[in-house]
Amino acid sequence: MTAETSEHVTQPLPGTVQLGKEIERSRGPWVDAGRRLIRHRAAIVGLVVIIAFILIAIFAPRLTSYTYEEQNYLAVNTAPKWVIDVFPKMKATGEEMGYVRVNNDYLLGTDALGRDLWTRIIFGARISLAVAFIGPLTSLLVGTVFGMVSGYVGGRVDNFMMRFVDIMYAFPTLLLIILMMAFFRASFTQSEVGTLAYRLNKIDAAFGGMLFIFIGVGITSWMDTARLARGQVLSLREKEFVEAARSIGVRDTAIIFRHVLPNIMGPVIVRESLAIPRYISLEAFLSFIGLGVNPPTPSWGSMISEGSQAIKSYPNQAIFPALALFLMMFAFNFLGDGLRDALDPRASEANK
């Protein structure tokens, strides 16, 4: 912040030769935000970690010589030497009371079915990242539209729509999402060929069970965004520039999309980026309780669930995916904080 204020102070006096003046002028709010973001060190660390995860997720097949579903019955519950050294209570066969078979072919060891942990973790990054991007997108789409319509139309419609949001708020959404996941999983797999349900199930199966997670996440997470968008629209609606637009005969849809939407995007994006870790952990939670992705598609949640059954003997099976999940959520939290400071400086003033 200090660097920026000094920039304004040291602006050249009028009349002096101003190199780069044009650039200074064309600098829009987004460029400003970008600069603030780059100055935020923690956010950059987060961003780098996320990019690393994205690269790993994209090039996952090239980073391993196994597939995530490949089971090697000769290498069940093995661990390489270094893993056994890291976890003091793990004892390799040959030592006194040793029980872990050493197999250095697998970087992080294998699980109870003889599948490579490293491979499953890097493929699991795909699921978490997909949720991290599509979760906010659905919430953004549904919530913003709902909130904007409610706020812009106003009156009785607004009242009705907001009551609905209130009810959804009080609703125990996690119970609902669990029931819905069970419903989707069971009913769509038994649907007849040609129906919509059948097609949805095909899409879902193609993505390893992710579609239903997206639907579930979307249904339960748009209310915050809707409230925020509505509040913003309510205050913007009375602003002069909107009035001006209306007075020269701009249609409502154009006003909403051209004049109101760009102005509410900042706070909404901040909100969504701060919510990303929540989406990631929601997916992990669903997979953990067995209602997330379809096995054998790897998800960190289901890996932790399987691994924690044997945490006393083979801690590596739960701890490594847990660390991956932690690292990703940490990175997104950092980035979210940075984005908030960059896009919503007024809000972060209060926090500073």
Added chain:
Amino acid sequence: MVQYFTRSLLGLLFVIFAVSVITFFLMHQIPGGPFAREKKLPQTILDNLNAKYKLDDPIWKQYVDYMSDLLVPTITTGPKKFSVTDDHLFNVKLPVGDETTVRWMNFGPSYTDRTRSVNGIIQKHLPVSFKLGVASMLVAMVIGIPLGTIAALRKNSTADYFSMSVAILGVSIPAIVLGPLLQYVIGVELGWLPTSGWGSFEQLIMPAVSLGFAQSALLARLTRASLLQVLNEDYIRTARAKGLHGSQVVVIHAMKNAMIPVVTVLGPLFAALLTGTFVTEKVFGLPGLGQYFIISINQRDYATIMGTTLLFAFFIVVANFIVDLTYVWLDPRIRFD
């Protein structure tokens, strides 16, 4: 005021009603029934079972039957034998006649465990989940609120940065990560606390911490932001100008107002903790109700699904209701329209 409470109370009842309707119809839509086996039961047996549990009735009739069993109190006289179909949560003996008892809330029999009623399952396993939920809520508040307060009072100091780092750590570490991690480090490696089981105080610590820690981070951030805002208000300056002690200003003047946003999240927070018990119970092998909720869905045990869902929904909604009340108490300016 009265109007305000009546309205929140009506809202509460409406939400529970909506939950019951949605759950009932959704669960009956899930293909497969409680008696679907991999090896199919003979048709006659299936027919008999369906008839016994009235699964042949139209769905709306089943709903009405279920709800009336649940909500309409019955009065019985004389001693009562235990029966899974007729087991009530509340039994109040009346002073008149011999053994005249008002019985209320019959959750029906479990469909998959023939020897138990849903009421029996609830009575046995709910206390576990509830205790865990309350304990983790305490953990969240005891860690979160002081941490946020210190951070706000010593703004931009090392203590501030430290507690905000802890907070960022906390929100990044959900129970499914912290649970196994604690279990391994403290339970297995250091051997300080038992890794699983239920009953003793030691066995409660790790589950409660793993569940409550993430929420404590949220509370810390919120407390800090809200207290900072309040400390900038004019009336705080006035209080200081009057010559009150720093601690007096904070405790008496600032904290009450700073807690308003904190209190508002306690309701959703308790809901998150209660549903979070599903995970923690599984990691630490606790005999809680959350497990039953998940298992009953997978087994299409209709009565158990309904019973557990309604119960969880009830607690969540009541927590929100209590928050509404506290809110009014904390901030009398809140309008009642």
